[in-house]
Amino acid sequence: xxxxxxxxxxxxxxxxxxxxxxxxxxxxxxxxxxxxxxxxxxxxxxxxxxxxxxxxxxxxxxxxxxxxxxxxxxxxxxxxxxxxxxxxxxxxxxxxxxxxxxxxxxxxxxxxxxxxxxxxxxxxxxxxxxxxxxxxxxxxxxxxxxxxxxxxxxxxxxxxxxxxxxxxxxxxxxxxxxxxxxxxxxxxxxxxxxxxxxxxxxxxxxxxxxxxxxxxxxxxxxxxxxxxxxxxxxxxxxxxxxxxxxxxxxxxxxxxxxxxxxxxxxxxxxxxxxxxxxxxxx
Amino acid sequence: xxxxxxxxxxxxxxxxxxxxxxxxxxxxxxxxxxxxxxxxxxxxxxxxxxxxxxxxxxxxxxxxxxxxxxxxxxxxxxxxxxxxxxxxxxxxxxxxxxxxxxxxxxxxxxxxxxxxxxxxxxxxxxxxxxxxxxxxxxxxxxxxxxxxxxxxxxxxxxxxxxxxxxxxxxxxxxxxxxxxxxxxxxxxxxxxxxxxxxxxxxxxxxxxxxxxxxxxxxxxxxxxxxxxxxxxxxxxxxxxxxxxxxxxxxxxxxxxxxxxxxxxxxxxxxxxx
Numbered sequence: 001x002x003x004x005x006x007x008x009x010x011x012x013x014x015x016x017x018x019x020x021x022x023x024x025x026x027x028x029x030x031x032x033x034x035x036x037x038x039x040x041x042x043x044x045x046x047x048x049x050x051x052x053x054x055x056x057x058x059x060x061x062x063x064x065x066x067x068x069x070x071x072x073x074x075x076x077x078x079x080x081x082x083x084x085x086x087x088x089x090x091x092x093x094x095x096x097x098x099x100x101x102x103x104x105x106x107x108x109x110x111x112x113x114x115x116x117x118x119x120x121x122x123x124x125x126x127x128x129x130x131x132x133x134x135x136x137x138x139x140x141x142x143x144x145x146x147x148x149x150x151x152x153x154x155x156x157x158x159x160x161x162x163x164x165x166x167x168x169x170x171x172x173x174x175x176x177x178x179x180x181x182x183x184x185x186x187x188x189x190x191x192x193x194x195x196x197x198x199x200x201x202x203x204x205x206x207x208x209x210x211x212x213x214x215x216x217x218x219x220x221x222x223x224x225x226x227x228x229x230x231x232x233x234x235x236x237x238x239x240x241x242x243x244x245x246x247x248x249x250x251x252x253x254x255x256x257x258x259x260x261x262x263x264x265x266x267x268x269x270x271x272x273x274x275x276x277x278x279x280x281x282x
Numbered sequence: 283x284x285x286x287x288x289x290x291x292x293x294x295x296x297x298x299x300x301x302x303x304x305x306x307x308x309x310x311x312x313x314x315x316x317x318x319x320x321x322x323x324x325x326x327x328x329x330x331x332x333x334x335x336x337x338x339x340x341x342x343x344x345x346x347x348x349x350x351x352x353x354x355x356x357x358x359x360x361x362x363x364x365x366x367x368x369x370x371x372x373x374x375x376x377x378x379x380x381x382x383x384x385x386x387x388x389x390x391x392x393x394x395x396x397x398x399x400x401x402x403x404x405x406x407x408x409x410x411x412x413x414x415x416x417x418x419x420x421x422x423x424x425x426x427x428x429x430x431x432x433x434x435x436x437x438x439x440x441x442x443x444x445x446x447x448x449x450x451x452x453x454x455x456x457x458x459x460x461x462x463x464x465x466x467x468x469x470x471x472x473x474x475x476x477x478x479x480x481x482x483x484x485x486x487x488x489x490x491x492x493x494x495x496x497x498x499x500x501x502x503x504x505x506x507x508x509x510x511x512x513x514x515x516x517x518x519x520x521x522x523x524x525x526x527x528x529x530x531x532x533x534x535x536x537x538x539x540x541x542x543x544x545x546x547x548x549x550x551x552x553x554x555x
Contacts, residue, residue, distance in 0.1 A: 011379070016413070020408050020411045020412065021409055025408070027404075032396060035397075108392055110358060110392050111394075112409065114356050116379070117378065122409075
């Protein structure tokens with residue numbers, strides 16, 4: 001057989017087929033999330049512990065000056081709420097990457113990657129699905145926080161949505177990129193220590209950057225270069241109906257960079273994805 | 283002589299394709315494919331084809347390179363050397379068109395255990411762009427065909443090993459592919475479940491004209507009228523009709539022919555292994 005023989009008709013894919021695929025991946029992700037009730041509960045408990053216990057304890061220790069977007073003095077709980085929203089998305093992004101590693105080990109990932117639709121599209125759908133799940137978690141957290149008298153302006157619950165989508169995409173893409181380099185599920189513990197904790201603590205989630213600058217200029221710059229800091233600030237400003245353009249640029253840029261990296265990593269001809277056969281296979 | 287030349291010569295001299303398919307585009311064509319994991323060469327200049335509406339057995343011991351070959355055909359791995367075509371669509375150049383015609387059952391289970399039988403099928407249908415209404419109709423149809431209609435709402439983790447395999451085959455057929463790859467599909471199943479699955483796949487070839495590449499290390503899964511490709515340590519040692527391979531190797535049956543070809547004392551070729 002010669003290459004000239006390989007010229008059959010190619011019909012491509014319709015918009016309806018793309019949308020059906022997107023719908024299917026989001027639906028599957030939502031089903032898995034709903035089936036794993038403990039995952040939903042733990043996703044809520046984690047930020048609520050920070051809000052109800054940690055913040056209550058530190059309220060008297062940490063003084064806050066009036067900084068944008070706030071126009072008056074605020075409680076510490078109010079300050080850390082956007083950081084906790086971002087934390088939910090950070091954990092969700094890493095959880096998604098964990099599930100991708102699990103799916104790869106269990107074989108489910110092959111079902112996705114053997115789909116005839118373009119791989120960049122499949123990974124984008126997976127990312128959107130993970131972001132949609134994180135939005136559910138964040139709004140559930142906001143609802144509980146509202147009962148705790150930690151409320152944003154009513155319009156803030158709408159204006160924060162695009163910021164949450166963007167930050168969710170960025171953190172999900174980061175998780176996807178990380179998952180491509182993890183060979184075994186056991187290695188994922190390292191992600192907790194080397195990604196989640198440093199990103200969360202070296203950011204403005206728990207304390208304003210000016211306070212960090214007073215303590216350690218070096219740590220201040222670490223925080224400044226941490227994309228998670230900008231995700232937190234984007235959410236914080238959006239929750240009060242304002243725009244932090246620098247944060248928007250950083251989060252947008254990082255989203256694109258992480259996404260391209262993840263797509264390349266899962267490209268069979270170029271990527272970082274494991275090249276050897278799965279256990280037991282040859 | 284290149285692998286492709288040898289392949290072409292092999293086709294004409296060994297009569298690998300049925301005469302009626304002599305001019306038809308092969309369901310699967312593998313031309314000069316090599317693959318290495320670092321310095322370890324898993325496949326070396328592989329060349330063979332699968333004729334339309336045929337059952338082709340890919341026989342090889344564990345470690346022969348069968349799963350690597352499947353990963354290349356399904357584009358899980360990038361093709362390092364050579365060319366793979368599915369009904370004329372180049373897997374590297376037009377993966378969408380190629381994969382659309384392909385159904386796969388991998389060696390490890392790839393079902394989502396937390397979802398129901400129907401949900402697994404609907405998810406697969408969505409990945410192929412099949413709308414929900416059509417997908418439901420097709421799901422009901424394939425479940426009835428494999429005798430799992432009454433388990434449609436069951437969680438997959440509640441199925442037996444044989445039922446899961448049947449479901450995976452049904453899922454692989456949901457988007458109506460023309461070529462079906464099965465990688466050690468009967469591993470871990472009891473004798474009856476193995477026979478059921480093998481019969482079911484042979485029926486697909488006979489009744490629906492689906493082309494099948496059946497990777498196995500079990501001699502008793504190979505029928506006397508099948509096409510056969512013997513893969514050993516990453517190389518194709520023989521290909522053609524089973525009787526021709528046995529005769530060319532100077533064996534009395536597939537077992538002795540395989541041992542002559544590989545120079546091994548193969549022990550994994552029985553159903554009890």
